[in-house]
Every structure is written in C-alpha cells, then in structure tokens.
Amino acid sequence: MAINQLMKEKVLQDFQRNFDEEPTIVRSPGRVNIIGEHTDYNNGFVLPAAIDKAVYVAVSRRNDDAIKLYSGEFDESFETSLKTLKPTDKGWPNYILGVVDQLIKRSYPIRGFNLAIDGDVPIGSGLSSSAAVECATVFALNELFKLGIEKKELPFIGQKAEHTFAGVMCGIMDQFASVFGKKDHVIKLDCQSLDYEYVPLVLEGYKILLLNTNVKHSLGSSEYNTRRAQCEQGVAWVKEHHPEVNSLRDVNMEMLHKYVQPKDEVIYKRCKYVVEEKERLLTGCEDLKRGDLKALGKKMFETHDGLSKEYEVSCEELDFLVDAVRDNPDVVGARMMGGGFGGCTINIVKEEAIDGLIDQLEESYRAKMGMDLSAYIAQIENGTSLLS
Ligand code: GLA
Numbered sequence: 001m002a003i004n005q006l007m008k009e010k011v012l013q014d015f016q017r018n019f020d021e022e023p024t025i026v027r028s029p030g031r032v033n034i035i036g037e038h039t040d041y042n043n044g045f046v047l048p049a050a051i052d053k054a055v056y057v058a059v060s061r062r063n064d065d066a067i068k069l070y071s072g073e074f075d076e077s078f079e080t081s082l083k084t085l086k087p088t089d090k091g092w093p094n095y096i097l098g099v100v101d102q103l104i105k106r107s108y109p110i111r112g113f114n115l116a117i118d119g120d121v122p123i124g125s126g127l128s129s130s131a132a133v134e135c136a137t138v139f140a141l142n143e144l145f146k147l148g149i150e151k152k153e154l155p156f157i158g159q160k161a162e163h164t165f166a167g168v169m170c171g172i173m174d175q176f177a178s179v180f181g182k183k184d185h186v187i188k189l190d191c192q193s194l195d196y197e198y199v200p201l202v203l204e205g206y207k208i209l210l211l212n213t214n215v216k217h218s219l220g221s222s223e224y225n226t227r228r229a230q231c232e233q234g235v236a237w238v239k240e241h242h243p244e245v246n247s248l249r250d251v252n253m254e255m256l257h258k259y260v261q262p263k264d265e266v267i268y269k270r271c272k273y274v275v276e277e278k279e280r281l282l283t284g285c286e287d288l289k290r291g292d293l294k295a296l297g298k299k300m301f302e303t304h305d306g307l308s309k310e311y312e313v314s315c316e317e318l319d320f321l322v323d324a325v326r327d328n329p330d331v332v333g334a335r336m337m338g339g340g341f342g343g344c345t346i347n348i349v350k351e352e353a354i355d356g357l358i359d360q361l362e363e364s365y366r367a368k369m370g371m372d373l374s375a376y377i378a379q380i381e382n383g384t385s386l387l388s
Contacts, residue, residue: 002052002381003027007120014072015058015116023058023116024144028136028384030054030121031128031177032208033337033345034186034201034288035296035303036281038311040171041228043192043249044278048173049201049287050181052379055119055132056387061138062112067100069093072118082112087165094116095133098165099141102157108147115140122374124216126336126343130166131174134158139179139384154196154384155179168221169228170339181383188285192249201380202291206332209347209354210375213317213360217341223313224339227270234260234271248274273310277303297333297348301326304335304345313340317369321345324361331357346378 008025014174015023025132029050038044062068065082067104071092078093085101087094096115103110107153115137121129138157142149149157162170171297174191176196231248238255245255253275261268280299287296304322318336325331330353337346349357358375365373 002379003387004054004056004120005054007054007056007118008387009120010072011056011058011116014070014118015060015114018070018077018116019060019068019114021060021114023060023114024140025056025058025141025387026136026143026172026234027054027056027387028132028139028178029128029381030132031077031174031181032210032378032380033173033177034346035284035300035335036277037303037307037335037337038227038313039274039277039281040173040189040191042170042231042274042278044245044274045281045285046171046173046189047186047199047281048177048189049186049380050383051127052381053119053121053127053376054381055117055121055129055136055249057133057136057140058303059144060114061144061197062114067097067114068098068112068114070116072116073123075341082110092133094165095130095338096137098161099134099137101164102160103138103141103147106157106359107300108145108149109302110141110145110147111140111260113144122149124343125210125212126338126340127210128174128178128338130162131158131170131178134161134179135175135384139386143386151179166340167225169225177277177383179384181381184380185332192247199285199289201288203293203348204291205351206293206348207351207354208380209349209357209378210337210344210378211321211347212344212376213315213321213369214371214374215315215317215342217315221339223341226276227313230267230270231274231371233264234267237263237267249278251275269310269312272307276306291334293348297331300333300335300346307336307340311340315341316373317342317365318345320368321361321373323367324364325349325357327358
C-alpha cells in the first residue's frame with residue numbers, strides 16, 4: 001500500500017509534540033469515481049476507487065471525557081468534551097466530532113481521547129477529504145476503545161456524521177470507497193442492496209489524471225441538498241401512479257415523461273440525468289471489463305454534459321477543463337467528479353502525453369481563469385488501515 005511515510009511521520013510528530021504519548025495511527029484514503037455521479041443517494045450504482053492520497057490520524061486514550069484535537073494542516077488545536085459535543089464554526093473538527101456523536105448515539109462505550117490529524121488529500125478538491133477524515137476517525141476509535149464495530153458499519157457512521165455535523169446529505173459512495181478500496185481495482189457498488197464487486201482497473205498505457213480547478217464554490221453543500229430533494233420530489237410524483245417505486249433506481253424515462261415533465265421542467269431534467277447515468281454506469285463498467293477505454297471515455301464526456309447542462313452542478317472552471325481536452329486524441333474521457341461546483345476533473349490520458357498536456361492546460365487555465373491549476377496522477381490503493 002502506498003503509505004506516505006512522510007505524512008505518517010508528520011502526524012506522529014504532531015501528536016507527540018501536543019500529547020507526548022505512543023499513539024494508534026490510521027490511514028484512510030480519498031477517492032476517485034470513474035462514472036456514476038449523483039447516483040448513490042438515488043439507490044443506483046457507483047464505480048469509485050480509493051487513491052494514494054489519504055488522511056492520517058494518530059489517537060490515544062484519555063482517562064477523562066476531554067477530546068483534544070490538533071490539525072497539522074491548519075496548525076490549530078480544538079478542545080471539547082464528550083458531554084458538550086456540538087458542531088463548531090471552525091470547520092475541520094466537525095468531521096471528527098460528528099463521528100464521536102454517532103458513536104455515543106449508538107451507545108458505544110467511548111472515553112476522552114487525544115487526536116492529531118494530517119493528510120495529503122487536497123481539501124475541497126472533490127476527492128472526499130471529509131469522508132477520509134470520518135473513516136480514519138471511526139476506524140481509529142474502533143481500534144482504540146475495542147468497540148467491535150464491524151467493517152461494513154464504518155462507512156455508515158461516517159456518512160451520518162457528515163449529515164449531522166457538516167449538514168451535507170451525502171450518499172454512501174465516498175465513505176464506502178475510503179473503507180473498502182482495493183489496490184488497482186474499482187468498486188462496483190450497488191447503493192440499494194450494498195452488494196459490491198471489485199473490478200480490475202486495467203488502463204494499458206493510460207493513467208488517471210486529476211486536474212484540480214482549485215475552486216470550491218460556496219453553493220456546493222446547499223445545492224447538493226437541493227438536488228437530492230429534487231430527485232425525491234420526482235420520485236414522489238411517479239409514486240402517485242406506481243406505488244412500487246421507491247427511488248430513481250425504479251424509474252424509467254417513460255415514467256418521467258408522463259408524470260414528472262408536465263409538472264416541472266427543472267425536476268424533470270434532474271431526474272432524466274440520473275436515469276440516464278444509471279444506464280451509463282452499467283454499460284461503462286462493461287466497457288471497462290472488456291478493456292474498451294474509448295467507449296468508457298465517451299460515456300464520461302456524456303456524464304459531464306449531463307452534470308453540466310441537466311443536473312447543473314458544474315461551473316465555468318470545470319467546463320473549461322473538460323472542453324479543453326474533448327478533441328484531444330490522447331484523452332479518452334474526462335468529466336467533473338464528485339458533488340460539483342469546483343474540485344477536480346477526472347481524465348483518462350495516454351501516459352506519454354500527460355506531461356505535455358499538463359503544461360498546456362496550466363498555461364491556458366491561467367490565461368482564461370487567472371488561477372493556477374494543480375495536476376495529480378492518481379494511483380489506486382487499498383482502503384482504511386491501521387499503520388501502528
Ligand atoms: C459527494 C457525495 C457522494 C456523492 C457525490 C456525487 O461526493 O459525498 O455521496 O453523492 O458527491 O456523486
């Protein structure tokens with residue numbers, strides 16, 4: 001597993017400088033998603049994978065109810081107690097405190113603890129640094145207090161922490177990918193049954209290139225929750241005629257034409273994107289299994305167009321980066337990734353063309369947007385693990 005030894009050392013030093021003990025150290029990765037965006041909370045499929053960028057936490061027990069946190073990334077401390085847990089304006093502690101709150105609500109016997117956190121998942125990049133923090137925390141506290149929580153429960157505790165302490169009504173994809181990631185594989189996850197299959201990610205001469213817009217538009221979380229509510233409204237209108245329908249998973253285009261389009265054109269567009277994306281993922285996954293990267297890449301562009309024009313969660317910077325590679329023969333597919341309104345595009349690019357492409361895009365992005373672009377080649381790695 002690609003453990004960033006420097007990061008591990010840094011979190012250990014941060015911990016010992018602040019708390020002066022031998023900690024338990026856990027790594028939990030960020031994720032990419034090949035195709036299947038905004039399908040998880042609609043009970044569809046997703047195709048994510050854990051990457052080599054991760055969050056590291058170091059924890060030790062306390063004999064009281066205090067929670068003492070230190071973030072290396074922000075060089076900030078935060079203190080509270082098990083008795084007075086609530087979301088804070090500070091931001092970063094919420095992903096940790098939300099997990100603690102869930103453990104208490106589920107009656108797990110935890111005590112106070114010290115925790116230092118650091119990582120190399122760029123924040124706000126659409127690579128799910130928040131899910132990585134939640135999963136690292138729940139995994140570490142499970143170890144530290146010997147709570148006996150089964151691995152398959154961990155992502156759900158992280159997801160609920162995000163709902164309650166960060167206010168984002170996210171699906172399960174990010175936390176699931178962080179915990180269950182497998183080196184060189186993507187996870188085909190059915191978000192309804194929660195069955196999953198590991199599919200080898202064979203890219204023969206191509207690599208996954210992430211291009212970070214370095215913007216995170218503030219509407220991200222409120223618009224995310226609005227999209228989720230719009231999908232639920234569409235389902236409710238269909239359900240009036242088809243009581244067996246419980247989510248967009250059960251809905252087809254004919255139902256949308258009949259029962260949603262006449263009521264609201266915007267909600268129709270949102271639902272149409274999701275219904276089409278469900279299909280794109282299933283066929284795209286078959287393309288990947290057959291090694292037909294061209295066919296998969298074409299679907300990635302279609303996903304982007306749906307996210308941009310119908311689901312309307314893209315932004316100028318993301319559209320610019322996708323349009324800039326659309327006709328490039330060395331790029332088989334590209335699209336915005338994650339919740340939207342900023343963050344990264346995911347690109348499948350011929351290995352030898354990567355350096356030239358980055359140089360070219362850095363220049364044109366700067367000229368057009370007046371900002372720097374960051375580029376990373378994502379390696380697919382294992383999920384959450386105990387380092388020491
Ligand atoms: C965010 C959420 C996920 C998922 C994606 C969009 O990353 O946390 O649950 O909905 O957006 O696919």
